[in-house]
Amino acid sequence: MKKADSEFIKGRIAPCGLHCGKCFAFADGDISYHSNELKRSLGNFDVYAQRFVAMLDEPVFAKYPDFKEFLDHLSVATCQGCRKEKCKLFKTCNVRACSEEKQVDFCFQCSQFPCENTGFDEHLYKRFVTINRRMQEIGVEKYYEEVRNIPRY
Ligand code: SF4
Numbered sequence: 001m002k003k004a005d006s007e008f009i010k011g012r013i014a015p016c017g018l019h020c021g022k023c024f025a026f027a028d029g030d031i032s033y034h035s036n037e038l039k040r041s042l043g044n045f046d047v048y049a050q051r052f053v054a055m056l057d058e059p060v061f062a063k064y065p066d067f068k069e070f071l072d073h074l075s076v077a078t079c080q081g082c083r084k085e086k087c088k089l090f091k092t093c094n095v096r097a098c099s100e101e102k103q104v105d106f107c108f109q110c111s112q113f114p115c116e117n118t119g120f121d122e123h124l125y126k127r128f129v130t131i132n133r134r135m136q137e138i139g140v141e142k143y144y145e146e147v148r149n150i151p152r153y
């Protein structure tokens with residue numbers, strides 16, 4: 001597989017280290033892509049799901065409308081990533097603006113890391129520290145290779 005260049009990586013890994021490329025809200029992400037593919041493969045499954053409830057005696061097919069609604073939601077992801085727009089998930093995040101002010105691409109490059117300025121809750125803060133320590137240890141490109149094919153959830 002072709003190695004990603006640093007600008008591509010910056011478009012996918014936010015300054016805090018989270019992988020935007022694997023976020024459900026990322027327009028060019030795997031989740032959105034596969035949701036659209038699954039929608040295409042399912043076609044007019046709505047009609048069949050109703051029939052399958054009785055025909056196959058499998059009540060799980062009655063849940064299809066909720067599944068479809070959620071799949072539709074995942075398939076219309078619009079976020080361009082943290083460096084291009086405000087994060088839709090973490091409304092209290094201070095990291096992007098702060099990293100621009102400090103002129104660093106990633107927080108581990110900042111002299112104040114790990115700081116108390118992120119605006120993250122405890123769970124996210126722990127991830128932020130772990131991810132940035134890992135990037136510091138092996139470098140951004142190797143870190144991206146480690147996470148490019150695994151879910152972030
Ligand atoms: S900026 Fe936030 S909402 Fe957008 S892709 Fe990154 S983590 Fe997801």
Ligand code: SF4
Nearest residue numbers: 098099107110113115
């Ligand atoms: S002060 Fe904290 S949030 Fe801001 S760039 Fe440095 S490490 Fe990141």
